[in-house]
Amino acid sequence: MIFLFININLLSAQTLNDNHSHLTSYFYEVHNHPELQWYTFETEHFFIHYHEGAQRTANVIAKIAEDVHGPITALYGFEPQEKTNFIVRDHDDYSNGAAYYYDNKVEIWASSMSFELRGTHSWLRNVITHEYTHMIQLQAARKFSRQVPAMYLQWIDYEKEKRPDVLYGYPNTIVSYPVAFTVIPSWFAEGVAQYQLPGLRYDHWDSHRDMLLRTAIVEDKLLTLGQMSSFGKNSIGNERAYNQGFAFSTYLAENYGIETLEKATKAMTKKTRFSFLSALKVATGKDGYTLYKEWKLYLNEHYKRSLATVQSNKVEGIQLEPNGIGNFYPQWSPDGNKVAYVSTGGGDYLSLTSLVLRDAFSKEKTVLAGGANQAFDWSRDGKKIIYSSRKEKNKYGSRLFDLYLYDIEKKKSTRLTHNLRGHSPAFSNDASKAVFVINGDGTQNLALIDLQTKKVEKLTNFNNGEQVYSPRWSPNGSEILFAFTPGEGRSVRIYNLAEKTISVVADAGPDNRDAVWAPDGKSVYFASDRSGIFNIYKKELGSGATTQLTNVVGGAFTPDVNSKGQLVYSLFVAEGFKIAFLENPVAVQPEQTTYTKFPVTPPAKVLTNGLASLNLRDIATPNFNDRNLVPAATQPYKNRYSAFSMIPRVVRDYGTTKVGSYFFSSDLLDNYNVLGGFGVNSKFDLDLFGLVNYNKLGPTLFLEAYNQRRHTEDGKDKFTYNLTEVYFGMRRGLFPGHNLEFALNYGQYNAKINSVTQKNEPFSFGYTYHISRGLQTRYEYFGIAPAIDESANPRGGRAVTFTHHAMHTSFIDSFKVNSTFGTAQEVFTDYRYNEFQLDWKEYLRLWKKHSLYLRFKGGYIDRKVDSFYHLYGGGLDGNRGYPFYSIEGLKQVMGTVAYRFPLIWKIDKSLAQVYFDKFYVGVFADYGNAFIADAIKLDDFKRSVGTQFRLEMFSFYGYPTKLFFDAAYGLDAFQNRGIDYGKEWRYYFGITFDYFD
Template identity: 45%
Template sequence: QFTEFHPELDWFTIKGEHVEVHYHNGAERTAKVVAKIADEVWEPICSLYDYEPDKVHYVIKDIDDYSNGATYFFDNKIEIWTSALDFDLRGTHNWLRNVISHEFTHMVQIQAAMKLSRSVPAVFLQMINYQEERRPDLLYGYPNYVISYPIATVNVPAWFAEGTAQYMRQEFDYDNWDSHRDMILRSYVLDGNMLTWNEMGVFGKTSLGNESVYNSGFALTRYIAQKYGEDKISEITKKLGKLGNFTIDAAFEDVLGKDGNEIYTEWQNYLVEDYTKRTEKIKSNLVEGEKIADKGFGNFYPTFRKDGKKIYYISNKSSDYFSPSSIFEYDIETKEEKALVGGVRSTYSWIPGQNKILYSKITEDNPDWYNVHDLFIYDIDEDDEIRLTNNLRANQPNISNDGSKIVFIFQKDGTTNLGVVDIDGSNFNALTNFSNGEQVYNPKFSNDDSFIIFDYSYHQTRDIAKVNTDGTGYEFVIKTEKDERNPVFDKNGNIIYASDETGIYNIYSFNPSTKEKKQLTNVIGGAFMPDVNDDGELTYSGYTSTGYKIFYIKNEEQKEVIPTASYVWRKNPPLDMSKPKGDIDQFDIASLKNFNDYETPEYTKTKYSGAFSSLTFFPFIRFDNYNTENTFWQRIKPGLYVTSNDMLNR
């Protein structure tokens, strides 16, 4: 559905120096920013690979609550969804700067690796055989088997394609080796659970498996650039385009003098030694509590029930992906658990004094079948679900302590804001009015319901901010160069939150009055999404090499943390060195890094009148033995498939 054309929308086009951007009504801000970014990153990325594509068409969509980018490198088309990525296996970066540079790097790098031009994606070898019986009253007999084997003209393995796309130009700093990426690789390395060389070449069929290919690819690309030189990325790409090279091992041999397994083993051995040394202090003071839910790789948003005796959480359990998750209940005393509500992936909140739970979920029961978030309440006693909002794009809800209001995030044109409705879903009011791609997350009411606390991000990482329930008094509460997220309140009004202050996410408490801060966990993986009961006991979602699990940690154990027993963070891993290609100084990197996307050039908007990809050719050679009297050479039938597509898939 995400690639379908939507004729009910009005579509427009704006043109930049190198690109055309096609978008529908309601997505104009994003389209202008995309055009600006696409032109700004064009030359630096092309320069790295010594390759420049033809004009690129961007298609912008703000139709579904779906976040992604997709590059059609044979068609010179890139599709961008405006919703910013909020993914538990990635850090937070400016969405459009990141995704445009990522997808355009795909376009350049993959086209540079093609053995022929982008007009010839593959050559087919085909064979058609028929049943022995021939009937004169039929034009053709019935084929009993058809073989069609494509010989692709591009063979870039998944890890290298995604590794280089994340590397883009490292000077941009639109994507970097952040604490999430380090957490995933570190956990794999220390548990002896790294992807093998062959596993890195294909995506992993699960949310965690797919992301592990991205993660490992980015790490190995950085290793090659730092140890052997950034120019080797371009040289390997070009060698993949050599007619006789059908594996990246062959390209490695040509450029690095070593095959893939040698490079992989060299990199793996370095990582094991390096991560082992940098985590020694943590291992001497590990404070993580008890793991109470470890089935599945997506266990999130644990919360205590009011009496503190039960913990609720979201889990994907045996599912291969994050999205088919449910709400589960865990009894701390009996250690038994049960499923409560299925099909829920968002945060959730109990209505005070009632056995009803509020959450958000994506539904397509909307005009034109748009997939967007809305608010629902599930009555556990009556086994009944009620939809509260319609097409509001409301997510991550939280109920006020008096049970009268719901706060949530909602999005439009690539920007998220805070909204509030009454407990029955009526009387919508926007609490914030961001309009330039700002992102907010995880709103929570204060203990007295006078203000909302939440995560905020625009460029890199997140900070913690607050706003009064009437929309006034917006200000930052915790703002550093590090990442602070997932704030909640304890009974005394202290803020309990997650931060990567040491390079590893841990749980902290912060007293807003005294500014006193305490570290409450000391983990090797990562600790996120905390909740605290009235006894000071914590529950949180902790990352391990097999995904996110739920942990429970008592008050006394939290006091065992030694803040100096911390991780040795490396700012420019893996080798903390650079061997640049030498071309970057010709570009104004300072302005690219310190961008201002609040302002965009003036573009002339025209109604979309149709734009087609250039012709694509698929030659084939077919062995067709329908006529048994034909000679061998008469049965050889060459041919050609020719295609072209409208950029909007009309």
């Protein structure tokens, strides 16, 4: 049973992996980076930690953090008690920021974010201010100390059937429910982090944000207040929660005063307040639903008025690809008959794309290469496509962009580079070279690569965070067209290869991007938001004349034109980006494009709370200067640890109440992790565990220890059981999704009897009844298709676990008298055996959101052992129509088939702190047996059928909460150890962070 104790405690602790906690590294395989040399320097309010190669970014971050510290802390009236740590990473081509405010650290990735649903702003100014706002605002909302982020309410109940030599049956009820002590809905947390501070304009209401909100209003896709409050959606839905949060937070600040943000935040510090709706009433005098309705009415009126002209004069063409949430970079084949593009297909996330080829005038399409990302290009003969991908990890586990070549005739991709950090390639006319974008330390440059020799030549030498995008070779081979930004907005430019000069085609002011050449090289097509909405434009390079070719309600991006003048582009509508087609583009007249963007710049009159006295002029956009900074004096990084955090827990377990706590800490770089926990009841039954990970080598080294103590009574006899397991091993990721683990383990189970003799004299007797030593090898593969419902209803992929235990165990047989001391001494029977287990789960997509789940679970012990070590096959993790201990043997063969589907896809209801999201139902059949004989007797196999309910929820806005209920009926009646089983219903219930299958 100690193995069950291990699993339950780890599953419970993992629930804390929400948006702002940092327990992920304890449970998921994360690649270590021992190759990196880390350094540290200190400023007045911050420690900055960075690795070699990210020095420029680290110095800029230090300057920005000091610039915004005063304004942000003044806005929320909260000053941190200690310096905040910024960790700068650039070992992957990945862009993000994360505020771990319980750990007092912020992680920043140096690469600038280029996201299809966001405009272009100064990356570091934006992300530093955004994440530091999280650090301050969320801490200002705490109910308790930063070291006590939450607590757990837990309940474990058991089957009544058990072995005579174990205390309890196997669990049939497992509840582990967190109670959060910082409670802020996603829309407000992300909304204020984007709002930042009036006047800074590091993040502002750009045309992308307006596009997302505008299409939601026009197409009736606006998220409800409940939907805004948590994530768990596809990329469009999650970004809409960010976006609507930005707009709604701004509305509150504009109409009720900027002090509303601080008042609502601090109202959540009340110990008994878990609804942000009431906090809004404290801050504004109106409850959250009333405010939301006001805001929605305002939006409807604004967009109805602003879009009247555009909607009467729409020019969109037809949709060649109406499916999927993301279709980008359409490009005609040289013969003008096919279109290639990057697409999410039926997936839920914009980051997971493939290269797709389709006939332009039919529905026939083919997926050419998975993992393709960013812009690509055809060779002039139409036989090859060059593209970029970061799907493969390098030897250090990093994902870096490299170039690939797809051969149309051979239907095969070839990797061209390794660790290049290059993307968005375009062929030269003879396909001997390619121009591409190269990334490093937060700056992007243009570069050339000789495709034969692989020699790389940089064309530009930007070194202050500048970004370049989507280069395109001119038809005459002398120039390269590309988009450029020093930080804010984009412009279209041309690089002259002979003269090594750069000229401007369409300057920033409006955002101009996604430029391509006309086939004759005399004009360029590009996307621009000069009307307030992104549309496609054409500019004649000779005369400079510019004409608008589309007039859309959403947005038009990434155009391409063939020799017939036919235009394809990416069209944004409320549900995502589609591929659109215009047969004969003609000029749209300026008077047909009139549009007024949603006004969200707060007036100066709302600057209260002492903020009006702040002088933001020198640090605001565009006045700040982050260029050519003098590097700070640094020193090698020394391990710095976060303070131990504790999560109290109250557990109802086998009819008793236990109290205890989890505790955890880590080094700032996750070089070390410590996690532990305990629980104790009035009988002094004790659960205790501790884990330590060492992550400074290629593999992770770990040490784990678990201990249980239980007390029982039988008349005058009192029994104490003490069970201990210790593991020491290493684990490492091999390939994406593949992990391997080796561990040595030692276990010892002791018992003690306290009683009285017939003369009423007390005596006690202790003994050991089980000792184990073993070597465990464990291989895991996790390849489930990422999706919104991948937890409740996976619809593609598989998960495989194979485990081998080489065991040497000693189990008590009897006692003998020790000849030296005259005391009782244990007599053990030794067992040396190998145990093999395979658990294979296959997930199949049926139609729409319906799925089929197949599972095979097999086990084999290679020699006779005591039944204490048998494989058991009933219960929650096996054949559910029978108790766990009812099916046992040296060999095990089990199978499951389940059919699932969502009964209610959008519940969108709340009750107290719980938001109800989705409800699934399913039916299943379990079939199998465990046995000792060599021959498999199908007549002895046990069958059960049942139904399953799954409820997807969020608690306290940010904690995923999963409820399951399984009811199974055992179709076969049989006996084991004289007990009858089968022909009855059995029930299983749980509330956890995830499902067990």
